[in-house]
Amino acid sequence: MPEQSPLDLAEGDPFGPHNLPYGVFTTADEPDRRRLGVRIGSHVLDAGAAAYALGSPYAALLAQPSLNPLLAAGRTAWRDVRRALTAWVTVPAHRPDIEQLLHPIGSVTLHLPYEVADYVDFYASEHHATNVGRIFRPDGDALTPNWKHLPIGYHGRAGTVVVSGTDVVRPSGQRKAPADAAPVFGPSVKLDIEAEVGFLVGTPSELGTPVAMGDFREHVFGLSLLNDWSARDIQAWEYVPLGPFLGKSFATSVSPWVTPLEALDAARTSPPARDFDLLPYLDDSAEEEPGGLDLRITVAINGHVIAEPPFATMYWTAAQQLAHMTVNGASLRTGDLFGSGTVSGPEVHQRGSLLELTWNGRDALELPEGKRTFLEDGDVVTMTAWAPGPDGVRVGLGEVTGRIVPSAA
Amino acid sequence: MPEQSPLDLAEGDPFGPHNLPYGVFTTADEPDRRRLGVRIGSHVLDAGAAAYALGSPYAALLAQPSLNPLLAAGRTAWRDVRRALTAWVTVPAHRPDIEQLLHPIGSVTLHLPYEVADYVDFYASEHHATNVGRIFRPDGDALTPNWKHLPIGYHGRAGTVVVSGTDVVRPSGQRKAPADAAPVFGPSVKLDIEAEVGFLVGTPSELGTPVAMGDFREHVFGLSLLNDWSARDIQAWEYVPLGPFLGKSFATSVSPWVTPLEALDAARTSPPARDFDLLPYLDDSAEEEPGGLDLRITVAINGHVIAEPPFATMYWTAAQQLAHMTVNGASLRTGDLFGSGTVSGPEVHQRGSLLELTWNGRDALELPEGKRTFLEDGDVVTMTAWAPGPDGVRVGLGEVTGRIVPSAA
Numbered sequence: 001m002p003e004q005s006p007l008d009l010a011e012g013d014p015f016g017p018h019n020l021p022y023g024v025f026t027t028a029d030e031p032d033r034r035r036l037g038v039r040i041g042s043h044v045l046d047a048g049a050a051a052y053a054l055g056s057p058y059a060a061l062l063a064q065p066s067l068n069p070l071l072a073a074g075r076t077a078w079r080d081v082r083r084a085l086t087a088w089v090t091v092p093a094h095r096p097d098i099e100q101l102l103h104p105i106g107s108v109t110l111h112l113p114y115e116v117a118d119y120v121d122f123y124a125s126e127h128h129a130t131n132v133g134r135i136f137r138p139d140g141d142a143l144t145p146n147w148k149h150l151p152i153g154y155h156g157r158a159g160t161v162v163v164s165g166t167d168v169v170r171p172s173g174q175r176k177a178p179a180d181a182a183p184v185f186g187p188s189v190k191l192d193i194e195a196e197v198g199f200l201v202g203t204p205s206e207l208g209t210p211v212a213m214g215d216f217r218e219h220v221f222g223l224s225l226l227n228d229w230s231a232r233d234i235q236a237w238e239y240v241p242l243g244p245f246l247g248k249s250f251a252t253s254v255s256p257w258v259t260p261l262e263a264l265d266a267a268r269t270s271p272p273a274r275d276f277d278l279l280p281y282l283d284d285s286a287e288e289e290p291g292g293l294d295l296r297i298t299v300a301i302n303g304h305v306i307a308e309p310p311f312a313t314m315y316w317t318a319a320q321q322l323a324h325m326t327v328n329g330a331s332l333r334t335g336d337l338f339g340s341g342t343v344s345g346p347e348v349h350q351r352g353s354l355l356e357l358t359w360n361g362r363d364a365l366e367l368p369e370g371k372r373t374f375l376e377d378g379d380v381v382t383m384t385a386w387a388p389g390p391d392g393v394r395v396g397l398g399e400v401t402g403r404i405v406p407s408a409a
Numbered sequence: 410m411p412e413q414s415p416l417d418l419a420e421g422d423p424f425g426p427h428n429l430p431y432g433v434f435t436t437a438d439e440p441d442r443r444r445l446g447v448r449i450g451s452h453v454l455d456a457g458a459a460a461y462a463l464g465s466p467y468a469a470l471l472a473q474p475s476l477n478p479l480l481a482a483g484r485t486a487w488r489d490v491r492r493a494l495t496a497w498v499t500v501p502a503h504r505p506d507i508e509q510l511l512h513p514i515g516s517v518t519l520h521l522p523y524e525v526a527d528y529v530d531f532y533a534s535e536h537h538a539t540n541v542g543r544i545f546r547p548d549g550d551a552l553t554p555n556w557k558h559l560p561i562g563y564h565g566r567a568g569t570v571v572v573s574g575t576d577v578v579r580p581s582g583q584r585k586a587p588a589d590a591a592p593v594f595g596p597s598v599k600l601d602i603e604a605e606v607g608f609l610v611g612t613p614s615e616l617g618t619p620v621a622m623g624d625f626r627e628h629v630f631g632l633s634l635l636n637d638w639s640a641r642d643i644q645a646w647e648y649v650p651l652g653p654f655l656g657k658s659f660a661t662s663v664s665p666w667v668t669p670l671e672a673l674d675a676a677r678t679s680p681p682a683r684d685f686d687l688l689p690y691l692d693d694s695a696e697e698e699p700g701g702l703d704l705r706i707t708v709a710i711n712g713h714v715i716a717e718p719p720f721a722t723m724y725w726t727a728a729q730q731l732a733h734m735t736v737n738g739a740s741l742r743t744g745d746l747f748g749s750g751t752v753s754g755p756e757v758h759q760r761g762s763l764l765e766l767t768w769n770g771r772d773a774l775e776l777p778e779g780k781r782t783f784l785e786d787g788d789v790v791t792m793t794a795w796a797p798g799p800d801g802v803r804v805g806l807g808e809v810t811g812r813i814v815p816s817a818a
Contacts, residue, residue: 117567118566118568119564133650146585146592146646146647149583149592150592152650152651152654153654154563154564154654155528155564155565155566155654158526158527158567159741160739162616169738171738172736173736173737174558174688176554176555182685183555185688185689185690207569207660208578209817210581210817231737234737238555238561239650240555241542241545241546241553241561241652242532244651245564246733246734246739249564249737249739250737276591280594325658327582328658329660329816330566330569331569333568408618408619
């Protein structure tokens with residue numbers, strides 16, 4: 001029996017030819033040569049080398065140390081490159097060329113695959129915002145009056161977006177319990193996660209010119225899982241009146257694999273019904289394709305599943321977020337990344353943060369290694385997800401994982 | 410009588426050899442070749458060409474289209490390059506070489522001189538924060554409980570930082586008066602300025618490692634005037650609970666000239682007395698050099714001075730802001746820019762925003778061309794500043810200016 005080819009995938013492999021997410025890798029032999037890779041099954045295809053081997057007109061775009069040139073090339077290039085890649089991994093005649101350019105994922109190092117320009121984080125789950133409002137502002141309405149009129153967002157720190165697998169140092173900062181007279185300084189005692197989906201902008205836009213919802217696919221290349229690590233005690237003390245700052249800026253982890261939007265066509269779904277008509281630039285009731293995405297996320301601490309947040313329940317869609325973010329004329333750059341905001345569904349088990357899952361520490365989670373309210377040093381948080389793909393096959397999203405290491409202070 | 414050299418400056422010229430700010434310029438002949446320039450009087454010295462002509466070891470660092478390589482080179486290089494530049498423009502033997510590399514400022518185009526990495530904006534004037542608190546939260550305390558414990562800050566949009574002279578398109582967005590049932594959409598009717606000073610980071614820092622106040626000069630290269638344009642109506646409706654977003658992200662203008670910190674040694678001054686001891690990482694009572702800067706800012710609309718904000722009154726210093734911004738382990742990158750926050754002094758005429766000067770539109774300013782509460786289309790806002798320099802000579806800061814053009818919507 002001949003040795004099996006890495007291209008002979010098990011039926012229903014979520015990283016089959018219907019998926020083909022992009023990443024950037026190095027090999028042990030050449031640790032300084034970053035290369036664009038495409039995941040197929042449990043291997044990485046050296047995309048630039050494949051393009052040269054097969055005489056692709058996109059070879060120069062793919063033989064790059066970063067995804068940014070492809071991101072900047074625009075939607076036609078994205079489509080053509082994807083079509084070519086699909087052929088390379090499926091047409092039998094290409095096998096001899098392709099097989100020798102495949103690296104087992106376990107043998108390579110994966111890097112942050114793009115240079116982040118601006119990072120924006122939204123707050124788009126009604127269930128999450130309601131839970132947070134009840135916890136942080138128990139005396140007021142859970143949702144602020146603006147919440148259902150616009151997708152609330154804020155800028156985060158682009159320079160501390162890190163690739164999955166990067167250790168997260170427990171941040172230190174100021175915190176103050178309501179009863180305390182003055183703040184104290186020290187390592188955060190309420191270190192948390194936020195299960196999110198990050199959308200990656202490819203095509204830039206002009207300063208002064210808004211991007212309409214209908215142009216979403218012209219500008220957004222793809223998405224990945226994102227963990228917006230949050231220090232709740234630091235955040236609670238600092239965030240009035242100008243929003244989260246140090247409670248968030250120490251690290252944001254993203255998956256090394258960027259899934260192209262085109263791989264997720266079968267996952268399109270309608271967002272929840274709106275309570276009232278939205279202003280025209282956000283009104284998606286007449287959009288050609290539904291703006292929601294049926295992504296099923298799983299969050300685990302040290303391998304034990306603690307939540308299964310359903311992305312389909314998000315109130316605001318990514319297209320609405322893009323339209324809102326630019327309606328004031330703000331320009332987009334290649335590499336802009338925007339997070340969906342924490343994904344939480346209506347059920348307790350669907351909440352995408354420990355803040356909500358433990359109700360700010362009141363209700364500890366029971367894990368085999370002990371109780372958890374917030375994260376302890378050594379904890380490893382891993383998020384995975386899948387979406388319905390063509391013909392009932394799942395589309396896997398690359399995992400995002402990170403381990404908490406003790407504060408240096 | 411021989412023709413006067415551009416290097417023979419009038420006595421007390423605020424852009425004399427004691428100043429030497431950096432910028433990036435192009436000439437009409439070569440509009441695509443960006444070059445590093447140094448301002449001397451009313452001329453720009455082609456710094457790279459001068460370095461090559463005089464055989465400087467820093468020629469490669471200066472013959473660049475951006476300030477970023479010099480920023481990344483670190484404090485020793487900054488000091489050495491400044492020493493060399495001072496010699497080039499003052500030692501008579503260099504005149505023949507230098508004079509032919511000078512361009513009248515009016516003949517060149519000035520560009521954004523660095524690539525902005527992350528942009529952070531602070532809120533460090535007690536007078537400003539008190540005024541804003543009284544206007545926006547009339548029923549609460551003017552200062553939030555955290556204000557005197559930490560320098561409040563938030564991330565802004567790095568991609569919309571523009572160089573002085575760039576037109577500012579009036580942003581559109583949602584606004585809602587308290588009495589209205591629902592928000593309306595349209596061009597902002599409360600377009601405002603914020604007179605600020607922006608600090609530019611050169612030397613990066615490691616993720617997970619805070620930067621202490623005492624290391625401020627190792628990391629921060631220099632400063633410039635900054636106008637953080639603000640749409641107050643958009644901001645008021647959107648900013649609870651996650652802070653300003655579209656009310657700020659449409660444009661932030663900076664001067665084309667970056668003044669090195671070393672030119673401002675004589676302007677060092679002590680910040681206001683603190684109400685109580687600060688936490689150790691912010692306690693600057695024992696710092697070797699005072700953390701404040703005596704910068705005198707002037708704000709004009711269409712040439713008419715409307716305010717003279719004194720930077721020396723800022724409660725929080727730039728060194729404290731840097732220490733706070735990194736105390737959670739957030740890393741710095743070359744090109745990080747942080748704004749001081751609006752500079753407002755105790756007097757009405759010292760307020761750095763129209764929001765404060767007109768008390769949110771209640772008290773119109775009288776200008777020759779009519780009353781102003783907020784900015785009208787066609788208005789040109791110009792900020793200038795100077796600081797005490799060595800031997801009683803002023804150090805000029807490069808102006809930042811911008812014209813409001815009508816909304817495209």
